[in-house]
Amino acid sequence: MNQFKRSLAIAEKNIRIYYYKGPVIIFGVLIPLFLFLSFYIGRNIPIKALIPGLLGMTTFFTSTSVGPAIVPWEARAKTLERLISSPVSIWTIFLGDVISSFLFGILVSTIPVFVGLLLGVKVLNPFTLIFGVVLAAFCFASFSVLLSSYPPSNVPASSMMLSSLVKFPLIFVSGVFIPIKNLPLIGKIVSSVSPLTYFTELARYSLQGSCFFPVEIDFLALMFFNVLFFVAAVKIHERTLPQRL
């Protein structure tokens, strides 16, 4: 519990420092909006059908917007050494980083939901939506911290560039713009290894009442990715930290 409180202090620090920085606004808020508009404008698709995709993309981009840059930023500013010389475990430090991204992801993901409600979209399964957003935001936040773990660069721009190389392709294979059921077989197979797929599925189920995979599978897959990403992030960072200090 003591260590968890210290994680919250690290999360509070991250929110104070990093969530006003340019890359967060660009990668977290503007890019999902522009991607959505570029897909929507000029097509004859009802907006209701796009809200689950927009929600998935927004939660994904906001939860992963700052995570890849925190460790390189802190290593370069020599503040990482301050954290490591404090009585906190490696788990505590990275849990703090994940919590801040998680909270930011949850907060911004409410925007497409409200936009949808204003446009007449009905939330058919509110609890599925809430649990889905919570699980997905934590999963994506852990994923973002994992993205900065290797290679152990202390240049935030390099880390952000590498993370973009991974993040953007995921958007196109996770049922954000085209529902999974409409994808060819190879698309379905590829999409099944993306955590974003399962959240987009849950969002589609919550807002449209149907989805390709059973809801239980979506939840289980997200839980699996949560554990996998967080444990992998901490373990890899633990190994690479000496190279950053």
Place this chain on the structure above:
Amino acid sequence: MKKEKAVEVSSLTKCFGELVAVDHVKFEVEKGEFFGFLGPNGAGKTTTIRILTGVIKPDEGNVQVLGYDVLENSIEAKQLMGVVPEMANAYLDLSAWNNLMLVGALYGVPKELRKERASKLLKEFKLYERRNCLVKGFSKGMKQKLLLCMALINEPEILFLDEPTSGLDVESRRLIIEVIQKLNKEGKTVFLTTHNIEEANQLCDRVAIINRGRIAAVDRPEKLRLKSSGLQSIEVSFDRKVDVEEVLEIEGVNKARKMGDKIKIYIDDPDAAINELVDFARSKKLKIVSLNTLAPSLEDVFLKLIKEN
């Protein structure tokens, strides 16, 4: 009575690739002691202090801080430490106050106590008026004072200070030194790395001299000075200019150096050397204007040990 140890280090070794930064270092620091860790740049001081504070892991050896193994029980050990690292590392995008609140929280200091201590420390270090300003606008002296405040927010039992006064203005340096001395008087153990020999001489109960990763000597500054044979010197001034080469021919003179209108002569036996000098002056029809015997300075000892090492 056996004194309790604040720091116990044995066989400490750390390599960075081919470079052996710390090579089987062994020393102990007693509780309440003011311990200096002296060495030239690149000697291994910062690597040693980073191992002691749990920032990096050694390749070999044991480190105990206040009875806790820094590798096995690092959280318990760190809980009792206050650390001022060599590089300024307060969060520049946070205010002084928020930096202190963060560090207090990381040490588990309850919120109200954290606020109380932060106010007291900021007032003591004359930063209270600027408490809500971002640290990025602080001068080097202010940042260094803030780092010391951050190191003291948990009221540590042992303070690790890595070159805390390096590059500071006189006023900031004096304030920091006064506070550290006061804390030591109150019973806190202080581990200070520095390359400022005079500072170590004035402050430390004992010093360790490290060079190329190896400990060259550990002792009280005064004892180190007295132990160093061949470093005692005589400063002599004649009524006329005398060549250093002539002085070097005097029996018992190891080394001679011109220092303004004086000549500093390094000898083993001051008594015999004075007699020889008097004979020399008579033979050259010189008058001795002044003659002082000098004990070796810590700087002399330091340079000698570094050369030998």
